[in-house]
Amino acid sequence: MKFIFILRYIFNHAFKSVLNKMEFKLAALICIISLSACKYADEMHLEESSITCPSYTCQGSDQKFGDGTCIYYSSAASTYYVSSCSSTQTPYCPPSVGQNSTCTYTPSSTPTTKWPGERCSDSSPCSSYAITGCVSEVCRGSGYNSQCYANDNCNPGYYCANNRCIAQIEIGKPGCINDYQCVNNAGCDVSSSALSGICVEYFSVADYSEVKNCNGYTNLLCKSSLCGIDGEKKACISQLASQKDTPMACTSNNNCTSKIDSNYGSIMLFSTCSCGYNSKAEAYCGLFPGDSVYSRYLEYARQYVKNIAIQYCNTNRRFNVECMKDWWGIKEASTFNYYLAAVNYYVAVQNSEDCVLNVYNSLYQSIKKEYGTESFSILGAVFGAAYVSILI
Numbered sequence: 001m002k003f004i005f006i007l008r009y010i011f012n013h014a015f016k017s018v019l020n021k022m023e024f025k026l027a028a029l030i031c032i033i034s035l036s037a038c039k040y041a042d043e044m045h046l047e048e049s050s051i052t053c054p055s056y057t058c059q060g061s062d063q064k065f066g067d068g069t070c071i072y073y074s075s076a077a078s079t080y081y082v083s084s085c086s087s088t089q090t091p092y093c094p095p096s097v098g099q100n101s102t103c104t105y106t107p108s109s110t111p112t113t114k115w116p117g118e119r120c121s122d123s124s125p126c127s128s129y130a131i132t133g134c135v136s137e138v139c140r141g142s143g144y145n146s147q148c149y150a151n152d153n154c155n156p157g158y159y160c161a162n163n164r165c166i167a168q169i170e171i172g173k174p175g176c177i178n179d180y181q182c183v184n185n186a187g188c189d190v191s192s193s194a195l196s197g198i199c200v201e202y203f204s205v206a207d208y209s210e211v212k213n214c215n216g217y218t219n220l221l222c223k224s225s226l227c228g229i230d231g232e233k234k235a236c237i238s239q240l241a242s243q244k245d246t247p248m249a250c251t252s253n254n255n256c257t258s259k260i261d262s263n264y265g266s267i268m269l270f271s272t273c274s275c276g277y278n279s280k281a282e283a284y285c286g287l288f289p290g291d292s293v294y295s296r297y298l299e300y301a302r303q304y305v306k307n308i309a310i311q312y313c314n315t316n317r318r319f320n321v322e323c324m325k326d327w328w329g330i331k332e333a334s335t336f337n338y339y340l341a342a343v344n345y346y347v348a349v350q351n352s353e354d355c356v357l358n359v360y361n362s363l364y365q366s367i368k369k370e371y372g373t374e375s376f377s378i379l380g381a382v383f384g385a386a387y388v389s390i391l392i
Contacts, residue, residue: 050251051283053275058355059083071101071359078281082355093359112322115314116141117156119326129153129314141165141314151180151316159315168315169199179220184318185305187220189213202305203298205236208264217269225289225298230265237261239298240269241290247350248285256285277360278351287346297339304328304336338371 059065059081065072070093072081085091085103092106113127114120120134129152132140141155142148144167148160158165159181168183169176175196176188182199190197191212205211205221213219214227214234222236240258242248250256250273258269271286287294304310309327310318317323324333342349345364349357357365 051273051275053281053283054078054080055279055281056080056082056277056352056356056360057279058353068102069100070103071096073098073100080356082353082359084355084358095360114139114322115152115317115320116154117312117314118317118323127152152314154314156184156312156314171199171201174198180315184310184313184315189221203302207238208235210235217267228261228264228267235264237264237267239290239295240267240288242271242285242288246285246287246291246293247346249282250285251283258288259290274347276347276350276352277356279353280351282351284347284350287343293339293346294343297336297343300332300336300339304332334367334371337367341367 070083070085085093090103092104094101112124114124116130116139118139120126120139126134126139130139130141142153142165143155146165148154148165151160154160154165169181171186176182176199179187186199186201188197189200189212200221202220203223211219211234214229219227224239226237228237238261243257243259253270253273256271256273260268273283275283312327313323321333321337341364348361
């Protein structure tokens with residue numbers, strides 16, 4: 001069974017349009033230690049074969065590419081040599097796998113549209129879900145007891161049930177079967193066999209306290225975001241970190257172990273060993289929630305669910321970065337977004353050169369740039385006010 005981190009859940013909201021085009025593979029496998037035996041969920045065993053990676057580096061000063069070539073792949077050296085596109089007419093370098101790449105036109109981007117509850121303007125129009133349109137610079141959808149076809153149609157504070165928008169269920173109240181029926185800062189604590197559950201605040205359940213569900217050893221209700229199974233009992237576990245210092249170079253998943261939670265079934269996690277985009281042709285282990293970068297991300301996620309801003313979003317968009325920017329603030333949303341990307345792209349960006357990242361991880365680069373711009377502007381304002389504060 002795959003251990004799907006909290007990032008999978010958040011990314012489905014924060015980068016829904018991107019996920020339609022690409023699959024983010026931040027996953028880990030769970031191993032429950034029992035004496036000398038290792039029980040793998042669903043009898044899936046970790047791959048023992050070593051992973052082999054290509055290398056990625058900038059075009060050398062003595063290298064000559066053909067006209068328009070921005071990536072030259074040497075099969076003999078198993079290396080991608082990357083260069084930027086200098087033409088303003090064809091400035092885009094498509095990432096390639098196993099072949100050269102040529103500069104071309106920039107792909108057309110999908111216009112940003114807003115859901116009910118989000119700020120709107122001529123440059124940020126409302127989506128078709130907001131049937132009332134842009135009213136006082138906010139997209140309006142269906143209100144209480146109004147007709148709906150999906151949760152997306154409803155204004156913040158409501159979800160769609162039997163084609164009518166009804167009030168979300170408050171924390172501590174029963175009747176939910178999924179998170180979207182609960183207020184935006186809560187999820188549904190429900191077992192797979194129960195008809196309904198209770199809405200519980202995200203990240204509020206203490207370590208080793210019981211929860212009703214533990215799919216993939218992840219539960220957003222847990223303070224740590226992790227859960228474990230001991231017989232029939234399911235409970236939150238501690239925020240486990242990598243066994244060794246990060247980044248952890250690896251040759252197989254067997255190298256990618258977390259520390260052991262000996263307080264609950266002696267659970268140890270295995271993350272995925274994946275190739276990065278570096279010149280050393282190295283693979284690295286994915287992060288665990290207790291690692292510093294991941295911990296920083298969780299810190300901002302917890303701050304967000306405690307902020308009233310989350311309630312101003314459509315229930316399906318509760319973790320969407322665009323809605324975060326509208327109500328939580330651009331600085332806060334950009335910081336959250338940066339650490340989210342830093343975890344998801346952790347393996348890819350380790351020891352990678354900017355020329356490579358600009359082609360193979362352009363989304364990460366743009367998120368990093370936005371975060372850096374916001375941090376710089378804030379520091380400038382603080383310095384101008386004659387005092388200094390540490391932002392991160």
